[in-house]
Amino acid sequence: MPENTPTRRGFLGLLALTPVVAACATGGGAPAPSVPAAAGPTSAANPLGVAAKDPLDVVIFKGGFGDDWAKFAESLYTKRHPEAKIKHAGIQGVGQAMQPRMVAGDPPDVIDNSGAGALDVASLVADKQLLSLEKLLDAPSADDPAVKVRDTLVPGIVEAGSFGGVPYVLNYAYTVWGLWYSSSLFAKHGWTYPATWAEMLTLGDEIKKAGLAPWTYQGKYPEYMNDPLLTMVAKAGGMEQVAAIDNLEPGAWRADSVKAVVEAFAELAGRGHIMKGSEALSHTEAQTAWCQGKAVFIPCGSWLEAEQAKVTPAGFDMVVGPTPRLSDADKLPGTAIQAAGSEPFIIPAQGKNTAGGLEFLRLMLAKESAANFATTASAMPVRKDALEGLQLSSGLKSVGELVAAAGKDALSYRFPGWYAPLAKAVHDSTGELLNGRVSAARWTERVQKAADQVAADASITKYKR
Amino acid sequence: MRHRRLPFIAGFLVLPLTLYAVLVLSPYAQAFYLALTDWRGVSARAEFVGADNFARLLDDPQVLGALKNNAVMLLVVPIATVVLALFLAAALSLGRRRGAGVYRVVYFFPQLLSVAVVGVLFQFVYTPNSGLLNGVLNLLGIEGRSWLGDPSLALWAVMAVVVWSAVGFYVVLFCAAMESIPREILEAAAIDGASALTRLIRVVLPLVWENVQVAFIYLGMAALDGFAIVQIMTVGPGGPDNATEVLGLTLYRNAFTYGKFGYASALGVALFFLTLALAVLVLRGSRRDRVEMA
CATH class of the missing domain: 3.40.190.10 (Periplasmic binding protein-like II)
Incomplete structure (x- = not known):
């Protein structure tokens, strides 16, 4: 075989071997x-x-x-x-x-x-x-x-x-998940962390004028961008919306709060707020570019600081901020976090x-x-x-400050763990949304369709929260 | 003494055959059985569901998308690799240039790298802002592209890597075959006024046809696979938006991410028959009269 190492054949062998192991593992009669x-x-x-x-x-x-x-x-x-x-x-x-x-x-x-x-x-x-x-x-x-x-x-x-x-x-x-930025960079330009998405977009325009890219993300794994997106959905629609999504309720993804948030994120593509080439960067590449000051915001979990320890320049002073609110009509406070x-x-x-x-x-x-x-x-x-x-x-x-400020408003979605195929549909759709290849309306349709498929599939065990 | 030879040989074969049966044949057989169950891979519980998994395969959009991508790879990769390898092999072994040996080593070099290394390497080559490819293009005044980030380019970028890493092996294979062609035949053709291209197509190619046939089978299997390179290199992996999804990856995801080992086994069994059919087709379709060389 010219293509050595993990070939389909070797892989199938391995795959099929698993029942032997499983049988050995379960046959002992614990x-x-x-x-x-x-x-x-x-x-x-x-x-x-x-x-x-x-x-x-x-x-x-x-x-x-x-x-x-x-x-x-x-x-x-x-x-x-x-x-x-x-x-x-x-x-x-x-x-x-x-x-x-x-x-x-x-x-x-x-x-x-x-x-x-x-x-x-x-x-x-x-x-x-x-x-x-x-x-x-x-x-x-x-x-x-x-x-x-x-x-x-x-x-x-x-x-x-x-x-x-x-x-x-x-x-x-x-x-804890949130948006990371360099506090020293903010101080240098006199920027303040945006509380709402409208402020975020205004700040983005300003950052662009300063010659920087407002956002980058771990493009090879678009799920990183879903963390702020879904957190904003939770803030806008409240915990009922989170439950509706996790419980696969019909039309949960067509709710107004989801539509509005997806449209809000589509603006990032529309206004060119995402660093060029982000869509093909691995998490290390994107995070390093961010540490080099090429982009201002990056979505990530709280492991980011430790992960970037070796490449973070002195005086960068990275901090994490909560995902902005969609608007003042949000059902959860701005301090709510995904954790x-x-x-x-x-x-x-x-x-x-x-x-x-x-x-x-x-x-x-x-x-x-x-x-x-x-x-x-x-x-x-x-x-x-x-x-x-x-x-x-x-x-x-x-x-620590984020967690303290959030208090009881710490939320997490269960559907990615429960229904991996639905999670994949959300990841793929968001990747396309951020590159302007899928519209906000199409995003909702695609994800709702995937959710409906999971709901209709009797072979998938369903859970409720 | 003659009748004692069989047990003697059998004695030697018992161990390897047992290992082969236990480690290769029995897993294969089990995969066929598991394909008919709903096994989830975490416990011994597996219920028989008949051909249900196979019926599902046909309306799984991901499987169909992967099948389409594998089909494109099946059309492009073997032909591109064989044509390129034939051309390079002819240049090396028929051209009689100095340094041909060095080039042969250079072409073979990618073969020494594991798929994982190749995948990581080319991810760096393709990376949009600081990658080698876009760097070279920028020097030439051409605007670089997001090779792996653009659904219309990603599969082609993957296929280029597969061809790159495979071509060296076939250059060496074809070189060896071409060097066993008697010089007189080529000289006679040259004296008869055949151009270099005509000699290659009309004389050399038929004489190395068996090797080309083997190459098509191997490359066909490689094209139906592509799992490792896609898994390591592409966005998602398998993306963007399933643009580089291959059957191997769909199988892997269903088994290890979705916990649908039964369905994944069904996919594996389908892939098994697909590969088998391909090998038979290539062997049948490309059958020619064997040319005996002096």
Whole structure:
């Protein structure tokens, strides 16, 4: 074969091999999970009843955030339970490594189920392989016994990890989406961050006059631009609109708020506010061009600062702003943000030291650990007050401010996770919209058609929010 | 002793054949079975749905779009590669220029790069604002284009890369074939007054026809594939707006993004028969009398 490496043939072989693996994986007849008699006597210092000598087995996904922050939480654990031996593994490919252990009934006590090839949580829940985190959430927090762990978390994070009302997953990192810009560049030109889309367009015209491109985006992956677009839809139409879209209600994408927002974004193409060539740039290329000051705004999640650390010039001072409101008639306040958890932690129900696993998570959510995560991983953890009193980089500081200002108005869409084909239709259509090849009206029609197809397809499992 | 030879040979073949059966044949067989189920790839549960997946294939716009793109690639890539490779091979092996060996190595070079490297490399070549291609065009006073960002250009940009990376292999293949042609035949043709082009088409081509035939089959398969390069290089991938979608990518997305392993297997089975049909057609359609050379 002239075309070597991943050929169709090799690929098919691989594809077809999966059932063998799956069969092996499922054929073992895993014992029905029982609640292990792990919990020892509880006390104020040991509310979860950790047995003093039980070893703790921790598996952490060692990705962009590293795993030093987890080791820090382990050191807190050792302080409280000095007799317990801790086994730490910082790995990649968590799913592959953990699947055999789950099946054999010998899972670790805590898993950071993150990164490419993570375990499929929905199937784990369906097979009753996970421990409910209810006990942890109702336990007193590590710093203040009067406050429950649940109340130290940012809003929405418990619900996001719940299946049928039972919390099985705890996301540790908190990602916020918005529009990024250089605050020093803004100061130099005397610009102010726009609160509404009309102001955004006016500012864009002004930026163009200054010889810069107002916007760029990660053109190779047009979904980056959907984050501000969909956030603006949520602001204009309110949470009812978000629910209508996620629930695949007929005509949800034809709502006036969607139409108006899509037309607003089409203006970017119409006015030539997007940097030339953006549509073919990879995320690294676009973000680097932005760091070089060739474009002023770029949409991204809060990982941007860490991702760009090596190429950001000194004094660039990147900050994130909330997506502008469509107009003053918006149903949500301008401070509302799109946000979601990442680094999902799970506790296998068959673990030998489940109490220790819960205790580890409780200590990971202590103020000290959260601060350690924020500084070593340059990201925001799910603890509400994690960033208070810390010396932070400009970007992370602005993320903290954004979260604080948003309060309860943190939203996220569920349809991209539930219905991937619909998400693809939205991505493709937005890419075309931003290049002026698809009109706003056509965008709505295309996306509505895709949503209708998903709704009519009996083979796709439907969810409601 | 003669009757002992069979078990002796079989003894050697047991291990490789078992491995082949377990690692190659059984997955193939399972793919055929899975194509008839709704398996989602996360548990052992798979329900038999009959030919439902195959019926769906025919009105899936993404599959049809991918099929169209693969068809375009099937028309363009083999012909462009073979014509280019024949031309270069003729220049190298019949022209008797100095340095032909060096050129042969240079042409073969892309073959040494993995598809992933080629994909990343050409993404940089095509990148609109700082890419090599637009840089050269700007020097010549031509305005650069957004090669991978424009739906009307993207597939052609992909095909150019596929041809670029394949042509070297066939240059070497055709060179070897051409060098086994007896010189007297070419000299006789020259004395009879045949021009260089006539000699190439009327004398050389028939003598290397078997190699060309093989080239068409291999390139046909490559054109029906294209998965790796599209996945790595294009917008989306498969875009913009499905302009570079190929069947391999549709299969991959259905299996690993949409969790429809059963449907993806059906797509794989369809692709299998498509490739098989193509190979048979090319072999049948291009059958000629074998020329025996002295």
